[in-house]
Amino acid sequence: MRQPDIEIYLKEAVTYKDVAKWLSTVLGTCSEWKQKGQVWKCTAGNVPVTWMPKAVGKWNSLFLESDQTPWDDDIACARDAFKALNVEVRCAPGSWEEAQGEDDADRWIRVSADGEEEITWRTGS
Template sequence: MQDLEIYIRDLKSGAVSGWLESHLDELKLDDNEVSGVVNGSARYQGESLRIALYPGAFGKRFTSLVIEGERLPWSSDLDCARSAWRAMDTEIRCSPGDWKEGEPVEAEKWWRLDHRGEQQVVWN
């Protein structure tokens, strides 16, 4: 199982489903109001995907999006973040890709994509 995870700042109603519907089949995701965890599903190249939105990640302004499955439409968190940024036009952040669960994150650099471009930044 593979996964992609990005963080979306100031998520607007319907923005994730609006973006994903052009990349996935059979999308079932009600993101009209994300006040708590939202679970959804979709298919990509015939494989089932699980989708979850977690509001309040890294402070109240970001929502974590996790997509899990055997095949994914993007090869990395950064590729996924780039696609999301183009579609949603709001700040998107993601891990640089070398972090593993359980490792400290205090000084970790994250990719930030926004109107200033792509930059590696410390989260805080």
């Protein structure tokens, strides 16, 4: 089942400008980025995009607020992002809701030069 939105985390080496180049090739041209507080926003094709630098430690969050992307889920997007940007990417293994509890919240998929693996990533404080 297609997720209603996509969120992935990219290691610090990548910037929103790098992401914009990649998104332009898969979603359509990015509008001008506008900074709103800690986040940067644009629209890639018809998809609202939010970039939050250092959302979790050295990890940047990329949030695509639409189900109209070429990816069915976060993992498919993470794989494409890794291929395009050559930087480690992390994402949730599927949709997560608070009712599932904290243990599931720490389950993540890591996509890197080492391949793909499930990891425990404690993102809470």
